[in-house]
Amino acid sequence: MRLDGGKKNPGQHPLRAAFIINLIVGLFFAVLLYSPVPMLLSTVVFMTTLFVLIFLMMLTNYSGIMLDPRDRTLFAARGVDLKTISVARILVVGYYLTMNVVALGIPAAVSVFIKAGPLVCIGLMVGTVGLGLFALLLALFVYLLVLRFFDGERLKNVLNFVQIAMVIGIYALGQIVPRLDATTYAGFAHVNDWVYALIVPAWFAGPTILLSGHELAVAGVLTLLAVVSTSALFVVYRSKAADFERYLAKLETASDQPRKDGWYMRLTGSLFTRSREERSYFEFSWKVLRNQRDFKLRVYPMFAYMIIIVVAMFMGFGQNHNVDWLSVLRRGVGYGPLVLNVAMGTAVFNLAFSDQPQAMRLFQRVPLRHDGLLLLATLKVLCARMFLPFMLLFCVVAALLGGLLGLATGVATSIMSYAILLVIGRTMSGKVLPFAREFDARNQTGGMAAGFLGVGLMIVDAIVVVVGVILNGWVAPLVVGVLGVIAAVSMAASVKLGVHFDVRAVDNSDH
Amino acid sequence: MADYVLELKHLQKHFGSKEVLTDVNFAVSPGTIVGYIGPNGAGKSTTVKIILGLLTADGGSVELFGQPVSTRDSEYKRRIGYVPEGADVFNALSAREYLELVGQLYGMTAELASTRAEQLAGIVGLGDVIDRRIVSYSKGMRQLVLIIASLIHNPDILFWDEPLNGLDANAVLLVEEILRELRNRGKTIFYSSHIMDVVQKLSDRIVLLNAGQIVADGPFSELQQEGSNNLQELFNDLTGYAEHGEKAREFVDVLTGGTSDAENPVE
Numbered sequence: 001m002r003l004d005g006g007k008k009n010p011g012q013h014p015l016r017a018a019f020i021i022n023l024i025v026g027l028f029f030a031v032l033l034y035s036p037v038p039m040l041l042s043t044v045v046f047m048t049t050l051f052v053l054i055f056l057m058m059l060t061n062y063s064g065i066m067l068d069p070r071d072r073t074l075f076a077a078r079g080v081d082l083k084t085i086s087v088a089r090i091l092v093v094g095y096y097l098t099m100n101v102v103a104l105g106i107p108a109a110v111s112v113f114i115k116a117g118p119l120v121c122i123g124l125m126v127g128t129v130g131l132g133l134f135a136l137l138l139a140l141f142v143y144l145l146v147l148r149f150f151d152g153e154r155l156k157n158v159l160n161f162v163q164i165a166m167v168i169g170i171y172a173l174g175q176i177v178p179r180l181d182a183t184t185y186a187g188f189a190h191v192n193d194w195v196y197a198l199i200v201p202a203w204f205a206g207p208t209i210l211l212s213g214h215e216l217a218v219a220g221v222l223t224l225l226a227v228v229s230t231s232a233l234f235v236v237y238r239s240k241a242a243d244f245e246r247y248l249a250k251l252e253t254a255s256d257q258p259r260k261d262g263w264y265m266r267l268t269g270s271l272f273t274r275s276r277e278e279r280s281y282f283e284f285s286w287k288v289l290r291n292q293r294d295f296k297l298r299v300y301p302m303f304a305y306m307i308i309i310v311v312a313m314f315m316g317f318g319q320n321h322n323v324d325w326l327s328v329l330r331r332g333v334g335y336g337p338l339v340l341n342v343a344m345g346t347a348v349f350n351l352a353f354s355d356q357p358q359a360m361r362l363f364q365r366v367p368l369r370h371d372g373l374l375l376l377a378t379l380k381v382l383c384a385r386m387f388l389p390f391m392l393l394f395c396v397v398a399a400l401l402g403g404l405l406g407l408a409t410g411v412a413t414s415i416m417s418y419a420i421l422l423v424i425g426r427t428m429s430g431k432v433l434p435f436a437r438e439f440d441a442r443n444q445t446g447g448m449a450a451g452f453l454g455v456g457l458m459i460v461d462a463i464v465v466v467v468g469v470i471l472n473g474w475v476a477p478l479v480v481g482v483l484g485v486i487a488a489v490s491m492a493a494s495v496k497l498g499v500h501f502d503v504r505a506v507d508n509s510d511h
Numbered sequence: 512m513a514d515y516v517l518e519l520k521h522l523q524k525h526f527g528s529k530e531v532l533t534d535v536n537f538a539v540s541p542g543t544i545v546g547y548i549g550p551n552g553a554g555k556s557t558t559v560k561i562i563l564g565l566l567t568a569d570g571g572s573v574e575l576f577g578q579p580v581s582t583r584d585s586e587y588k589r590r591i592g593y594v595p596e597g598a599d600v601f602n603a604l605s606a607r608e609y610l611e612l613v614g615q616l617y618g619m620t621a622e623l624a625s626t627r628a629e630q631l632a633g634i635v636g637l638g639d640v641i642d643r644r645i646v647s648y649s650k651g652m653r654q655l656v657l658i659i660a661s662l663i664h665n666p667d668i669l670f671w672d673e674p675l676n677g678l679d680a681n682a683v684l685l686v687e688e689i690l691r692e693l694r695n696r697g698k699t700i701f702y703s704s705h706i707m708d709v710v711q712k713l714s715d716r717i718v719l720l721n722a723g724q725i726v727a728d729g730p731f732s733e734l735q736q737e738g739s740n741n742l743q744e745l746f747n748d749l750t751g752y753a754e755h756g757e758k759a760r761e762f763v764d765v766l767t768g769g770t771s772d773a774e775n776p777v778e
Binding site: 257276277280283284287288290291356358359361362363364365366367368369 | 563565585586587588589591593595598599600601602603604608612613615616617618620621643644
């Protein structure tokens with residue numbers, strides 16, 4: 001297998017690739033500033049959306065660097081001051097964050113430059129960078145609190161929970177502003193501007209509006225709030241920087257007790273696996289995956305985000321149309337398992353990473369007869385841990401609301417959803433073993449591709465759901481079910497027999 | 512049936528323009544401990560990787576148990592036990608879970624793997640901690656887990672690279688005796704280490720590799736030359752490294768500016 005111990009492609013520049021991708025994403029942001037609403041509102045919307053993205057980026061990509069306890073061991077033993085280590089840490093994260101924030105903000109800055117002149121453009125860039133700094137300090141402050149008040153395994157669990165909760169909260173918050181349709185948007189434009197003082201990201205719109213020469217009082221207050229809040233966080237963190245490094249040492253302690261194999265693991269293992277060999281791989285992947293906190297941090301929020309998006313879309317649809325929700329639910333909840341598809345790309349993509357990729361060298365030394373069986377078992381673990389509980393929930397609710405038809409629809413779409421997971425796993429796995437790479441926050445092209453895949457699947461699923469709800473009969477579930485079974489069986493065989501990992505190490509050091 | 516467990520014939524390997532192995536030839540009989548030594552970059556790890564099917568040789572052949580080694584076939588790995596240098600073990604697993612997994616990967620049942628793991632761990636002093644997560648283990652304890660993992664399926668040939676890393680003195684003696692016992696029962700051990708006195712003590716035969724070529728092959732008693740009191744000296748003589756005293760003085764001169772500490776104290 002090609003473990004990531006092999007040398008990187010010399011031509012690879014992950015930071016440059018991320019910069020370009022963020023520039024493209026920034027182009028969409030630039031459109032927000034051309035809305036036919038007052039500049040204050042459009043800038044607030046821009047800053048809020050940007051805040052969502054920046055904070056998410058930090059939590060999912062850079063939290064590993066911010067919370068790495070190894071730096072203290074490396075540097076403090078050599079007489080480096082803890083505060084210096086802390087500053088260095090912030091500078092490293094800040095550098096990458098700034099690059100991404102600047103890339104996101106450049107298109108917007110250009111559009112503002114054209115529309116309102118250089119001064120306002122400067123205001124926008126100042127606000128954008130300030131927002132990035134605020135988000136970084138806010139994340140550090142939250143981490144500081146958690147590290148201060150918790151210890152041991154509970155600390156790690158709380159940290160993971162807080163990170164995921166923050167991300168989900170931001171996703172949910174981020175849906176409020178974009179959900180404003182044209183009517184409400186324009187209506188919101190007539191609300192008293194002082195309301196913006198209650199919206200934290202709006203504070204960073206202050207410099208832009210201030211330099212535009214409009215609404216000076218409001219802009220001045222918002223700018224003051226931005227400066228004071230950021231400065232306050234900076235002062236607090238600066239005084240506690242050394243403590244932060246000390247608290248990080250708590251993350252190095254680990255419980256020596258293994259987690260018990262629960263009944264759910266044993267039940268799904270016996271139901272989903274077809275041989276002893278596959279069962280071994282299933283249990284192995286289960287135990288490795290359940291300890292991957294970074295996997296949960298990167299994948300669970302995306303999973304929740306997709307569900308929030310779908311719910312928000314339905315709500316948005318319902319707001320504008322006279323909808324009999326009970327009737328729609330009765331017909332449509334059975335198609336719920338299809339919603340899970342949108343997160344599968346991200347989940348499968350992140351299966352490649354672990355905190356101990358070198359440990360996977362074990363598979364170089366053993367007779368790996370069926371490479372694909374390891375991948376198949378890992379995909380089944382992913383399904384069992386992440387998606388099966390929701391599939392079962394949808395089936396139960398569908399049965400309660402829609403009777404036998406609802407239940408049949410739920411089962412059929414669950415099978416199809418599982419088949420789609422296998423397809424994604426087959427196509428995305430490549431020649432690299434699961435858990436065999438170290439996550440690189442700079443190289444996000446794969447993750448973004450997975451995200452776009454999710455969006456694409458969302459569109460396809462929406463079509464299937466709409467058709468199914470409209471038809472309201474057995475045809476759609478039958479077709480989906482039969483296709484799902486065929487696809488699941490054939491893809492399982494394809495994964496088992498068609499996947500071959502490159503077991504030769506490409507490492508010419510230490511002859 | 513082949514007389515040799517392992518046979519390398521005219522083995523060649525290069526990485527780009529760099530010749531890593533040049534016409535390497537030797538054969539190993541069952542029940543032998545072979546000390547495979549050489550300076551850094553000599554080609555030792557490359558040899559082992561070719562034998563394990565992780566690299567493809569550019570010339571020559573490797574036969575294990577009379578069959579050519581292929582990167583496509585992995586069944587022969589059931590008869591091999593390998594302890595690589597600096598290997599990682601999964602921190603999230605307990606030793607029992609890890610050894611059960613390894614045993615099952617080698618074709619054992621979970622029950623047999625667990626029983627054997629428990630027995631072997633108990634013998635080497637890990638019995639009380641076998642159900643604790645490996646993350647809490649010391650370096651030496653992890654090394655013992657790796658050693659057990661290389662033996663749990665009762666292989667016929669072992670490839671051990673610096674297996675005594677991190678072991679305390681008692682564990683070192685135990686492992687040395689285990690090696691001798693394995694050899695006496697017909698196992699073949701391919702032992703690579705930079706600790707020459709251990710290699711000398713254990714090995715029935717020394718194969719010294721330098722710059723991709725074998726420069727010595729045979730029992731130490733036969734290789735011993737006039738002036739070489741031990742394997743360390745032999746190693747230095749054959750690899751052309753005799754200036755260590757001079758280099759040591761040069762090294763410390765850089766630190767002290769060519770003077771003693773009393774004349775050049777740390778500021």
